[in-house]
Amino acid sequence: xxxxxxxxxxxxxxxxxxxxxxxxxxxxxxxxxxxxxxxxxxxxxxxxxxxxxxxxxxxxxxxxxxxxxxxxxxxxxxxxxxxxxxxxxxxxxxxxxxxxxxxxxxxxxxxxxxxxxxxxxxxxxxxxxxxxxxxxxxxxxxxxxxxxxxxxxxxxxxxxxxxxxxxxxxxxxxxxxxxxxxxxxxxxxxxxxxxxxxxxxxxxxxxxxxxxxx
Amino acid sequence: xxxxxxxxxxxxxxxxxxxxxxxxxxxxxxxxxxxxxxxxxxxxxxxxxxxxxxxxxxxxxxxxxxxxxxxxxxxxxxxxxxxxxxxxxxxxxxxxxxxxxxxxxxxxxxxxxxxxxxxxxxxxxxxxxxxxxxxxxxxxxxxxxxxxxxxxxxxxxxxxxxxxxxxxxxxxxxxxxxxxxxxxxxxxxxxxxxxxxxxxxxxxxxxxxxxxxx
Numbered sequence: 356x357x358x359x360x361x362x363x364x365x366x367x368x369x370x371x372x373x374x375x376x377x378x379x380x381x382x383x384x385x386x387x388x389x390x391x392x393x394x395x396x397x398x399x400x401x402x403x404x405x406x407x408x409x410x411x412x413x414x415x416x417x418x419x420x421x422x423x424x425x426x427x428x429x430x431x432x433x434x435x436x437x438x439x440x441x442x443x444x445x446x447x448x449x450x451x452x453x454x455x456x457x458x459x460x461x462x463x464x465x466x467x468x469x470x471x472x473x474x475x476x477x478x479x480x481x482x483x484x485x486x487x488x489x490x491x492x493x494x495x496x497x498x499x500x501x502x503x504x505x506x507x508x509x510x511x512x513x514x515x516x517x518x519x520x521x522x523x524x525x526x527x528x529x530x531x532x533x534x535x536x537x538x539x540x541x542x543x544x545x546x547x548x549x550x551x552x553x554x555x556x557x558x559x560x561x562x563x564x565x566x567x568x569x
Numbered sequence: 570x571x572x573x574x575x576x577x578x579x580x581x582x583x584x585x586x587x588x589x590x591x592x593x594x595x596x597x598x599x600x601x602x603x604x605x606x607x608x609x610x611x612x613x614x615x616x617x618x619x620x621x622x623x624x625x626x627x628x629x630x631x632x633x634x635x636x637x638x639x640x641x642x643x644x645x646x647x648x649x650x651x652x653x654x655x656x657x658x659x660x661x662x663x664x665x666x667x668x669x670x671x672x673x674x675x676x677x678x679x680x681x682x683x684x685x686x687x688x689x690x691x692x693x694x695x696x697x698x699x700x701x702x703x704x705x706x707x708x709x710x711x712x713x714x715x716x717x718x719x720x721x722x723x724x725x726x727x728x729x730x731x732x733x734x735x736x737x738x739x740x741x742x743x744x745x746x747x748x749x750x751x752x753x754x755x756x757x758x759x760x761x762x763x764x765x766x767x768x769x770x771x772x773x774x775x776x777x778x779x780x781x782x783x
Contacts (some may be wrong), residue, residue: 368748372783486748487783527651529654531747534582534700539754542783549778556770564763569586569702569709569756
């Protein structure tokens with residue numbers, strides 16, 4: 356039996372340990388975490404092949420024209436509800452549907468992929484953004500992938516740029532802006548277990564607070 | 570005796586009840602909150618008249634030229650350490666010095682005025698940013714100042730613009746960006762008492778966490 360009724364979405368800077376913090380919270384609260392599992396499920400439910408979800412994962416295509424060309428097969432063949440749009444939009448919308456379906460099944464944690472935006476109408480959502488100072492992120496990525504500090508920093512910058520472009524393109528909010536999320540936390544302040552604990556305390560507070568008036 | 574060793578800085582969107590939340594935390598933790606009190610103290614300690622601090626409070630001047638003209642009296646009369654610079658810079662630096670002096674005296678809460686930036690080198694600081702959704706802020710400001718919703722919204726937008734310009738001008742960080750603060754909280758999610766409680770729990774976590782490694 357889960358210890359919460361809340362759905363937690365986690366946006367995260369690359370190297371901030373956002374996903375690992377999510378796994379700790381999921382374990383402590385007895386709920387499932389969806390990261391890449393979302394892609395597999397969205398593929399199954401939409402009938403679009405899974406490789407396409409992986410190719411497009413958290414990446415907007417560079418231009419509308421490019422996506423039209425890459426997607427020329429779908430024009431003029433109205434066989435699914437996602438037909439008359441470029442493939443990256445189809446992928447996004449199929450994922451969007453899957454996120455809402457997963458959320459309607461009960462409490463869970465959803466990492467990345469604009470889940471906070473997809474669930475904007477849900478009442479029982481706590482949207483979290485996890486960031487960390489650059490030095491701590493470089494140390495983590497250099498250690499995990501055995502990279503030089505310079506290469507780790509480069510990878511961090513590129514990945515964050517990709518994630519923010521995806522988020523800013525598909526949602527009506529700004530990636531990493533405080534007001535896009537309920538809570539933003541610096542994981543280099545509290546560490547992995549400390550940040551997980553902070554999220555669990557916030558979930559408990561959200562579930563007990565009755566007076567939200569300002 | 571204070572229940573904490575931490576200095577808390579609070580940045581806040583206008584209408585988010587950031588200051589009121591700060592007062593609740595100060596009361597619960599038994600520490601002093603500095604808001605406009607900073608101006609009075611900075612005036613006393615710098616010898617610059619207090620009215621000037623109020624005129625320039627959280628406002629950058631529009632241009633360097635303007636501040637040169639307004640400050641023509643100070644040129645060529647090197648009588649204090651802040652002499653060879655425009656008045657808005659003098660005011661900022663005097664405030665900056667006072668913030669560091671207040672912080673070195675012990676745990677307290679400092680609201681606004683780039684205190685998080687002034688205290689960047691201090692270990693025992695928790696920097697907080699409080700925001701809230703626009704509807705909740707409009708309701709609060711319209712109620713407190715007896716304004717129409719439209720006028721309240723206009724006042725909110727102008728005040729936030731002023732605060733962000735001040736912060737972005739004087740600090741090396743971006744106002745309202747998650748990564749500029751340790752913690753950002755949506756006060757319309759937890760209300761005034763709930764948000765205060767969340768900050769107190771985070772202070773306690775920060776003071777007990779030993780492993781910050783990512």
